[in-house]
Amino acid sequence: MFRSLEWRTNSIKVEDAEEGRVLIKEFDVVKPTLIFTLYNIACFVDNLLNLSIVKTEDYYFPSLRERVENEVKAREILSGLGVKCPKIHWRKENVICMEYIDGKTVLELYRDGSLEEVYDVSKRIGFEVRKVHEAGYAFVDCRAENYIMRDNGEIYRLDLEFFTKKTRFRSLCDIVTYDVSILGLSEDKCMTAIRGFHDGYGRKLSKTELAYISLFSSIYPLSLKEGVDEIANRASNALTLLKESIKDLNLLKLLKSLTSKMEE
Numbered sequence: 596m597f598r599s600l601e602w603r604t605n606s607i608k609v610e611d612a613e614e615g616r617v618l619i620k621e622f623d624v625v626k627p628t629l630i631f632t633l634y635n636i637a638c639f640v641d642n643l644l645n646l647s648i649v650k651t652e653d654y655y656f657p658s659l660r661e662r663v664e665n666e667v668k669a670r671e672i673l674s675g676l677g678v679k680c681p682k683i684h685w686r687k688e689n690v691i692c693m694e695y696i697d698g699k700t701v702l703e704l705y706r707d708g709s710l711e712e713v714y715d716v717s718k719r720i721g722f723e724v725r726k727v728h729e730a731g732y733a734f735v736d737c738r739a740e741n742y743i744m745r746d747n748g749e750i751y752r753l754d755l756e757f758f759t760k761k762t763r764f765r766s767l768c769d770i771v772t773y774d775v776s777i778l779g780l781s782e783d784k785c786m787t788a789i790r791g792f793h794d795g796y797g798r799k800l801s802k803t804e805l806a807y808i809s810l811f812s813s814i815y816p817l818s819l820k821e822g823v824d825e826i827a828n829r830a831s832n833a834l835t836l837l838k839e840s841i842k843d844l845n846l847l848k849l850l851k852s853l854t855s856k857m858e859e
């Protein structure tokens with residue numbers, strides 16, 4: 596019964612063709628409607644919280660045609676930045692046939708790998724995301740399952756249908772979706788991955804990002820992708836993150852009050 600409730604996703608087929616093994620992705624219409632309803636609600640809340648800056652540029656609802664075009668355009672931009680993506684063999688209105696990458700998604704790698712591997716891979720991804728933001732673009736959906744690693748250690752970025760021009764809110768979405776997507780891991784893996792990602796990205800989580808992570812981690816189980824253990828990890832990891840940031844904030848306050856006392 597639960598299966599029929601599962602969010603509809605794009606259809607993915609793997610085939611052996613003349614070009615070698617290929618992956619055929621057929622774009623679905625229902626999935627982005629659900630995702631972007633959430634995204635645009637978050638945008639609305641974000642705009643409400645920042646009433647001094649009235650802006651509409653964050654709202655985003657790419658059509659099916661635009662999503663396929665985003666996949667193509669993103670590859671041109673990302674290859675210029677040294678980010679690897681599977682090559683496209685052919686495309687139709689709502690279908691893309693691309694090179695199949697043999698490997699593990701980064702989420703699987705986090706589950707199976709050692710803490711050193713988790714840290715290294717996360718740092719590389721964080722650094723790459725920072726490069727993309729600095730070039731003026733954002734992925735919007737930056738979950739760990741959208742990265743795949745080959746046995747030779749090369750990391751490929753998949754799922755570029757929402758790739759677009761960066762705004763402050765959209766780059767925040769990259770950080771929030773990445774962190775939320777790994778909260779279901781065991782605590783040591785999750786915290787190591789978050790530390791690695793932010794070391795690579797070059798800064799810690801902001802308070803606003805933390806607030807969005809708490810909000811989205813509470814609705815993430817609705818995707819019905821996770822088992823009981825992952826949902827339990829998610830709740831306790833979100834709490835650990837909150838506690839750690841409160842600790843940082845108190846430390847900061849303490850330092851500030853000490854330095855102001857010294858100045859007196």
Ligand SMILES: Nc1ncnc2c1ncn2[C@@H]1O[C@H](COP(=O)(O)OP(=O)(O)O)[C@@H](O)[C@H]1O
Binds near residue numbers: 607620697755
């Ligand atoms: N080129 C590829 N090679 C190997 N696996 C892929 C490739 N593209 C997608 N996948 C697998 O299919 C999953 C879904 O593909 P993705 O493009 O992320 O679609 P969706 O929008 O449904 O998330 C990925 O998480 C990955 O496991």
Ligand SMILES: [Mg+2]
Binds near residue numbers: 740741754
């Ligand atoms: Mg995906």
